[in-house]
Structures are given as structure tokens and as C-alpha cells.
Amino acid sequence: MYSAEKVRKFTEKVFVAIGCTLKDARLAADVLINADLNGVDSHGVARLAGYVRLYDHGRLNPVPQIKIIHETPSTATIDGDRGLGLVVAPYAMKVAMKKAKKVGSGWVSVQNSNHFGIAGYHASLALAEDMIGWAMTNAAPLVVPTFSREKLLGTNPIAIGIPAGEQPAFLADFATTAVAYGKMEILQRKGLKAPIGWVQDAEGAPTDNANAVKEGGGLLPLGGDREHGSHKGYGLGAAVDILSGVLSGANFGPWVPPFATAGFHGVAEEQVGKGTGHFLGAMRIDGFRDKLEFKAHMDKWIERFRSAPAVDGEQVQIPGDQERRFKAERLIHGLPLNEKVVESLQELGERFKIKVPKKGA
Secondary structure, three states: OEEEHHHHHHHHHHHHHOOHHHHHHEEEEEHHHHHHOOOOHHHHHHHHHHHHHHOOOOOOOOOOOOEEEEOOOOEEEEOOOOOOOHHHHHHHHHHHHHHHHHEEEEEEEEEEEOOOOOOOHHHHOHHHOOHHHHHHHHOOEEEOOOOOOOOOOOOOEEEEEEEOOOOEEEEEOOOOOOHHHHHHHHHHHHHHOOOOOOOOOOOOEEEEEOOOOOOEEHHHHHHHHHHHHHHHHHHHHHHHHHHHOOOOOOOOOHOOOOOOOOOOOOOOOOOOOEEEEEEEEEEHHHHOOOOHHHHHHHHHHHHHHHHHOOOOOOOOOOOOOOHHHHHHHHHHOOOOOOOOHHHHHHHHHHOOOOOOOOOOO
């Protein structure tokens, strides 16, 4: 296990090494470490080397001039100036929250950004202000629409955070695919096969090959196949792409540029917009009803769902429960970083002359 705080400090120093301000580096590191603490290992420090590659390829501006390019009292469009999505998205959420405080809700689309980490981090920012938070982003085309052999959509996650009273918040964060690509990367690192229903091969046939996407295949939408509702996952992913890309003026569909993880070094031709797009929103509870009454009812909702009879050996959870358990455990025992992830951190440490945290220390 590795100390979460020491890994956080190392991550922060790497972002500073590529030119980020200390403030932005701390924020970016916080987003990544929160992913690891919450058990979302695919989107934590495993992604750090990818952000450095974006910088190396000239696709990441470490000191962006983020600005609002269009707005109304309740909406805005932001140009992220090719900045870290880890920094651009929180900026956009703050704009949404500011508007929500004034008029009840705020909605912000973002263009010219990059990969923003876990969507749940950004949605949860609204919780402290007793607001419902929304966050979504489009991504590089790794996903085949139902019946397609061509990859046209990203994993396009959606997150929604809803505050409660005595109970912890409801926080759902999920890809609109059968599985996030980061999970495929984990299987690749471990040399394991993928479950049938996650991916198809270049001919459109089901496969358990964890490398299928790299070999011409594609991830499947949420549902897996038509008989199991893949058209619903396809619809959700398409909606995220439209709100994040078409609405903002970012790239969309097959034109969204790839994240620079291993095996995806190419740069898509940005023919239809600027960079990667996001969509974030904040809704003030008292814009709809009394805040305390709402929270009391949310507590009742959560308690009732958790008390439902469960199948043997299981317990009904609400979205966010699993992540909270991971966080409580990992804050005490540390982060279980994969060997290949550690190797990537060591390479970064050697390059930037930064001491890499040691296991157990």
C-alpha cells in the first residue's frame, strides 16, 4: 500500500514540473487522488502519465486562460484554453453554482478542454452548497452504437450528486458504456480477459479480448447488446456527446481527440470544434421546495432503499456507498497501486527528478 498523501504530493509536483501553477497542480492532484481513494483506480494516478503525454504532444496548456465566451443569467459557455480538464471542470462548476445562487439553477457547457477525471468529483462540489450537481463529458470514440462496427462515441460518463440530511449524499457516477475503458486498461495490465458483453471485435462479434479496442473492435454501450438494452446506453451516451460537444462548440462523435494513454498516441483531426467538451449543472434545492423538508425526504428515501430485503450475502446500497467504504479504508491503509502504474510513476520521477513514494512508507 502507498500513502495517499505522499502520492498526492508527488502528483502535485509532477503537474508543477510541466508548468502548472501550484494552485492548479493541487486541484488536479486532488481530483486524481480522490479517484484512487474512492476505488476508481482506472481514473486516479494511473492517468498521470497520460496528462504528461498530452503536454508533450502540445495538446495541454498548463497555464490556461479559462474564460466565459457566452452567457445568460442561468447559462454559460466556457473556453478551457486547452487546460487540464481536472482544473477546467471545477471552474465551470463554480460558475454554474454562482448562477444557481442567483436564479435557482446554472448550466455550463465547456469547449477546448481535456480529460477531466472522475465526473463524480465535479458533481459533488455542489453538495456543500445544498445544490444538486450534474457533470458529464464526451470522450474519444471507443464505443460502437447499437448494430455499428464503427466507433463513434466515447464512454461519456454522467454523474449526479444529491444532498441529504443525516444520511450521506446520493452520488451516482457511471459511464454510458457496459464498462469504462479504464477497466479494460486494468485487465490489460493484469493480462486478464474481459467478460462477454463489454466489447466486440473488428467484425462486430462478442469477444473476451481485453485488447479488442486496440485491434479494431469497440466498447459496447450500457446494456451490451440490443436484447439487453444497448440502445438505451447508446441514447444516454449520445445525449452526453450532444450536450458536451455540439452544445458547447467542442468536438463531438468521432472527432473528439483521444486521451494520451498507452496505445492511443494519435491526435484526431479536430474538424468540428475545439478540444474535449463537458457539461455541468447546479440546481438549488430551495428553488423547488423547502430545503429541510427535501433533505428529510432524501433521508427517508435512502433509509428505505438500504433496508430492502437483499439476496443472500449482499446488501442494497445507494450510489456513493461503495466509494465511501473504499475511501474510509484507503485513508487508513493506503492505495493499492498496480505494479505497472508504479512503474509509470517511477519514470515520471526520474524524468522530473522527483522522489517517488515507496510502498508502505
